[in-house]
Amino acid sequence: FNKCCRNLNLFLYPYDVVRLKNRLGITSDKFIDRHADIVMRDSSFFPDVLLRMSQDEERTCPFLSESGCLVYPDRPDTCRTFPVEQGVIYDAWTKKTSLVHFFRPPDFCLGQYESEQWTTASWANDQDAVIYNKMTIKWSELKSLFQVDPWGREGPTGPKGKMAFMAIYNIDLFRDFLFNSSFLKRYKIKNEVLKKVRKDDVELMKLGFEWVKYFLWGIKTKSIKQR
Ligand code: SF4
Known part of the structure; x- marks a missing residue:
């Protein structure tokens, strides 16, 4: 075995x-x-x-x-x-x-x-x-x-690529970014969602997925809105 x-x-x-x-x-x-x-x-x-x-x-x-x-x-x-x-x-x-x-x-x-x-x-x-x-x-x-290139000239290792990778895979860093940067000044996120993602990694991962969709392709989501 x-x-x-x-x-x-x-x-x-x-x-x-x-x-x-x-x-x-x-x-x-x-x-x-x-x-x-x-x-x-x-x-x-x-x-x-x-x-x-x-x-x-x-x-x-x-x-x-x-x-x-x-x-x-x-x-x-x-x-x-x-x-x-x-x-x-x-x-x-x-x-x-x-x-x-x-x-x-x-x-x-x-x-x-x-x-x-x-x-x-x-x-x-x-x-x-x-x-x-x-x-x-x-x-x-x-x-x-991601079958379509969302990065343009900066490629997958450019600033957008790093942000997307963080939100998808490096969620502890994403949580820090969410709560300790200007993120919440730029995006409005429902209070009940914010409360959950402070502690719940899986909810945070799901929010990360939604944000990447919005950030890279402008796909609207229920929980995130641009201010
Ligand atoms: S993580 Fe998967 S591959 Fe690694 S020891 Fe456990 S069962 Fe095997």
Whole structure:
């Protein structure tokens, strides 16, 4: 067992980072610094975030120990879903995004030889992945907008790119920016939302998603208005 925790490209979604940094008791800034590799790929104008693997020969996950996964209750969505892989499709007719699943387990995966039968829904329930799946869909809806370049000449590493990355992945820094800069002089945010995001990382992450949509594409949201 645990062969699946080596030699892999483990993509981290924003909700994964929230759960992992809280499990480790560190800020999102520290988590990204210590544990994340940020890479640009041709398929999107927003970078992907991957868990930085150990430098050993097998590129082992840094959270794998002799006794198993050290962050098991907060392990990423991809780990929960394995050996099923998931993707998302957007239905232009219903304007809804949903998950699609592929079952292509590698030879070393012993789970595939067990007799118990699962559906994707019962597997998600068993692995406590339902909330993760919901958050992955939410993130995918925003990420799909990055198929079009929003940066112009400054590129993804320019000021706009840094702000968007902060609001999406580095939420402790985003909270600081929200409450301790001129942000609230420029944007009006409902009081009940502000109250929630002071303490609740997931609500803050959702607000970050909405703000990025508004900031980069002018997509109106219920909670944020320009003053
Ligand atoms: S986070 Fe846990 S389950 Fe996921 S690859 Fe690392 S050790 Fe394995």
